[in-house]
Amino acid sequence: MKRFSVWAPQAEEVAMRVGATTVPMRRSSSGWWQPERMPGRGAAYGYLVNGEGPFPDPRSQWQPEGVHGLSRRLDQDRHRWTDQGWRPPSIERAVVYELHIGTFTSEGTFDAAALKLDHLVNLGVTHLELMPVHQFPGSRGWGYDAASLFAVHASYGGPLGLMRFVDACHGRGLGVILDVVYNHLGPEGNYLPKFGPYLTDRYGTLWGQAINLDGPGSDQVRRFICDNALQWLDDFHLDGLRLDAVHGYIDVSARPLLEQISQEVACLQERLGRPLALIAESNQNDPRIVLSRDAGGMGLNLMWNDDFHHALHVALTQERDGYYQDFAGLDDLAIALRQGFVYGGRYAPSRQAVVGRADQAPPLEHLVAYLQNHDQVGNRALGDRVGHLADLELAKVGAAILMTGPFIPMIFQGEEWAATSPFLYFTDLQDPALGRAVRQGRRREFSEFLAPGSRVPDPQGETTFQRSKLCWEEVTSSEHQSMLRWYRDLIGLRRRCPDLFAGGNAPVVEVGRNWLVMRRGRAMVVLNLSSRRREVSIELRGTEAPSIMLASRSGVSWAGGALSLPARTGAILGPTLGI
């Protein structure tokens, strides 16, 4: 990894500014510039390009003054790792917990998050997935407006804070996955165009100019991205990456960026001798992302399955706005459980386009499923969680199918105790014009979904951020404890019961009006979503009725050949208690 060298192929002159000193730099033939001497330990520095600047180092690992400030030399030996010999839990058996460092605790730091590891270990999750932690503009944000891609966000605790956190997680047996954003660069604090052709006008994205992945200079732009991926895994000991919106990688080259990342991470995995996981988010339902490279795929481990979420969300809430119009509730949930995607080559009305492909399907164990995630909660006008929309008993039913289904389950911070705090969209853009634009954009996008009199929270407002923080005090109340127990029980059962492992038993699913039965091996999951008790008749294979291993409410019982469930109840059955 090149440090304190900078790629600036078209620059006439590049120099390093360290304090009041200007250190000359020399150009190599490939457009890289090297300083005559390195900045001293902990020194603040920046680059002058054609006399302009100083600008922060594009590969700075530390921006203590934020995206607009000088870079600071990070001496990695300042953290002494204690995770020698670390091997993460297998990603094939993972239960993932997504969290946002800024709102996970009231302090909003890595160190404060590390104090909550007992809670997470007791919950039973195996991997944490951190929303982006690179340096973004201001102090508050989701992190998807990447600016300084290699630096760890200063208000979270900076690079040393991330090292301490990952080390602590490993000490408790938890793997850590990091969300990284390579589909666009944020509008503020992005000094990369001062250095080279990182952006292109050839393509656009939802968020502005596209990254130059296939034009002149693209090899070094791709190097920048791949080196970034490798940095997290190597320098920061991360166990995997979640690649945000890979459908935004616009790249017609013979070797797509996604494949290059996948190959380079595979090489690093071999070198490091520990497994590294890659997880993609894509809105295209493209099975090739997780197919092996031999089969013409990209060879990633996992990809997010929004279709499962949407089908389940509609079944629980009856919402049909926006993209939920594409989903018909339980029937589509059954399709998702059997096939992975609901849209595999079908026309999606909300998108007015065919989504996915009919002739290939992703292996179910390569999909990540969720009842909540940062997008599905946060990209609502009021950031409301499923437990705010449906009632808590229905949320438990949703959790039951999530945790017993064929996918890798993921939960979103606070979901496990039905946190009352919303997860709102918040930003802290320093440029007033950009701040106004995001405020107006948000209002325009969401006003129609709001009840009269309600207002879209101001993303730039400090309180919008504060309101999104988890209230750990509420965990001890009895209602929240009940949800927390349910999640613990479900996660425990999932991890203990081989019949429920991802990829183990393809689900056999039967649905009716407001009920669903899913068999996986010897295990059986029965859901009653209706608001009254009902009997669901079950065809038994043996002579003995399976025992009820877990139920979200009391009052589940056998009545002849049928299982009787109270309103809004999920139950998991097995042949014996010892399944």
Add this chain to the structure above:
Amino acid sequence: MKRFSVWAPQAEEVAMRVGATTVPMRRSSSGWWQPERMPGRGAAYGYLVNGEGPFPDPRSQWQPEGVHGLSRRLDQDRHRWTDQGWRPPSIERAVVYELHIGTFTSEGTFDAAALKLDHLVNLGVTHLELMPVHQFPGSRGWGYDAASLFAVHASYGGPLGLMRFVDACHGRGLGVILDVVYNHLGPEGNYLPKFGPYLTDRYGTLWGQAINLDGPGSDQVRRFICDNALQWLDDFHLDGLRLDAVHGYIDVSARPLLEQISQEVACLQERLGRPLALIAESNQNDPRIVLSRDAGGMGLNLMWNDDFHHALHVALTQERDGYYQDFAGLDDLAIALRQGFVYGGRYAPSRQAVVGRADQAPPLEHLVAYLQNHDQVGNRALGDRVGHLADLELAKVGAAILMTGPFIPMIFQGEEWAATSPFLYFTDLQDPALGRAVRQGRRREFSEFLAPGSRVPDPQGETTFQRSKLCWEEVTSSEHQSMLRWYRDLIGLRRRCPDLFAGGNAPVVEVGRNWLVMRRGRAMVVLNLSSRRREVSIELRGTEAPSIMLASRSGVSWAGGALSLPARTGAILGPTLGI
């Protein structure tokens, strides 16, 4: 195929205008409009969209008045096909002849071209490849600025002319391939945006707005393109398509357009019971285009190999301008002959990017090679052919390696007799502003390559077109006859000699300063590119020196263990005359 129905999903009202009559149309749920009655046989018609128009039918097959005029109903029974039971020559053994209907003959029509079939049959080529024949603006043009994609260019003879031509070719045993342009739409005469979201602002192309292949409405845009591909193969009996610049298909969907075309053509092939060939042009050196769909490829038959051309062109002409700077002559020619592409994951200086991929290579027999083609000749300031740049003897040496190499060879109209006429860039845009733009653009692009005092020909000028027409009178002169005999001999040898078939024997190539030896099975090709006689020592496998089967000049002889060749000579050797 939908005829006289039109997709206009956002229109409030669509009607058909036939003469002075307005025929109401009814909207179906999918955004298609159907008229109450069809236009009569041969009637001129158009569509009124929200009262605007009439505009030509997006799927019009006949535009007798050009791109801006009314459409005309084509009654396909007006041509009686005589090619029942037709099966084209195998594409794996093809020798392709690229031609441009407008300049192939002085008349510039299908019917005039059909009178030259004797010449082509005697030459020995197996397939003709027509530059685009859809209706483009004006009467003169290369055809890549597609406007009315389903219509056959009126000044070439319209749809019935194409039918007669293809039928006549089939009658002489020649297959016909058509060049089709799906990467952009031309700037003039494109009324598609009046009807629906055919274009998108999300991506750009070199030629303007991109076609909407993955956004809202894209399924019908893709239907439009795929139906167009199928039309040529089905209604017009074409034997294959050459897909222009497929790297311009910007498409992040799970099922790339190129794959969809490939699959739909495979289905049509099964239905028609005759082979259909797909040939791609791509500047990305992406082997997946020709890998099978099972191996994660797109399953096309062939793709163009510019690298072979460029390496050979540099070896013959010593040009190093523009993209020729990326090629080192004979050494790179040897790489191309062995591996297909010179750039398989290497950085190309002229493009400032890595081109191709290192871990996959295209099977050599899936590549099309050429010493000249419309682009390589026409995209020069003066449209000069290789015989104008190097001398004719060197052009013969180039032809020798082309015709004996491992690829599918293609020649460009007139190449076979070293035609003196250039192939210039010509247009006939009707919009004066566009005409000015193309004139200025051409001048800007090429002035630097011209000698002082030379001028870039005016693409809009009638004489630029006239000068590009072949002069068939010159064929009979002795110098031209000599070249023509050479091409006939080479093509004859290639078709007769299994050692030289594409995909048969991987070439074993040895190069030195100005010489090259290529062995393919028992055949051996020896080139002397220098301007003096030289001896090339040949390691013989048997005891007997191979006989000289063909030589571009007299005076080739064995001298001990070496072959002595006059300056600028190519010779093909074999163990016996009867190889």
